[in-house]
Each structure stands twice: as structure tokens, then as C-alpha cells.
Amino acid sequence: MKILKIALILALGGIGSQAFADDSHSTAATSNTPVENYAYGTKLDIKKVIAVSDIPDQCGPVPAQMTYEDSNGQRHILQYQVMGTGCSNG
Structure with missing residues (x-):
């Protein structure tokens, strides 16, 4: 049960960091756009x-x-x- 909770936390953390990374990329691309x-x-x-x-x-x-x-x-x-x-x- 404890391993399942740890796996769930790691999976959600990985998804959240990918979403944050994608958001920062779009902000960088937008800053160069006139x-x-x-x-x-x-x-x-x-x-x-x-x-x-x-x-x-x-x-x-x-x-x-x-x-x-x-x-x-x-x-x-x-x-x-x-x-x-x-x-x-x-």
C-alpha cells in the first residue's frame, strides 16, 4: 500500500513538472513574438x-x-x- 502511494505521488509529480516545462517554453516563444x-x-x-x-x-x-x-x-x-x-x- 505504501509503495502504491509513493508511485502515485511520483507519477503526479512527473506529470506536473512536464506541464510546467511546456508552459515555460510557450512563454519563451511568446516573448520573442512581436x-x-x-x-x-x-x-x-x-x-x-x-x-x-x-x-x-x-x-x-x-x-x-x-x-x-x-x-x-x-x-x-x-x-x-x-x-x-x-x-x-x-
């Missing part, structure tokens, strides 16, 4: 969305970013404007 500004009518080739930034708690337009991969596997960072989440309806 930020592109979205303009109305821009043609986008989005195959996979990797990350979307949090929307600030402000009332009014605020910048947001989306990291994605295109159909060629290249990573892009797109900056665009969204409405903040701080506006009340009442």
Missing part, C-alpha cells in the same frame, strides 16, 4: 488560440491581447480593443 495591432478588416488566420488576456475592471474601451497559432504553426500576438468589465447597467 505584437500586431488589429484594424477593422484585417484578415486573420487563426488555427489555435493559445491565450487571451484578462479584461480590466474599467468602464470604457481597454486593450486586450490574444496569442494564437496560424495554419503554418507560427505564433502571433494580436492586440485589440474591448469594452472593460467595470460598467454597470443600472
Whole structure:
């Protein structure tokens, strides 16, 4: 029973370290990617969305970013404007 618990802990620890290693690789690749500004009518080739930034708690337009991969596997960072989440309806 004790060996089973140790094996389970080691397996979960190994999976967690692999997930952390993969996350740090994606952060390193993202830091070298230039930020592109979205303009109305821009043609986008989005195959996979990797990350979307949090929307600030402000009332009014605020910048947001989306990291994605295109159909060629290249990573892009797109900056665009969204409405903040701080506006009340009442």
C-alpha cells in the first residue's frame, strides 16, 4: 500500500513538472513574438488560440491581447480593443 502511494505521488509529480516545462517554453516563444495591432478588416488566420488576456475592471474601451497559432504553426500576438468589465447597467 505504501509503495502504491509513493508511485502515485511520483507519477503526479512527473506529470506536473512536464506541464510546467511546456508552459515555460510557450512563454519563451511568446516573448520573442512581436505584437500586431488589429484594424477593422484585417484578415486573420487563426488555427489555435493559445491565450487571451484578462479584461480590466474599467468602464470604457481597454486593450486586450490574444496569442494564437496560424495554419503554418507560427505564433502571433494580436492586440485589440474591448469594452472593460467595470460598467454597470443600472
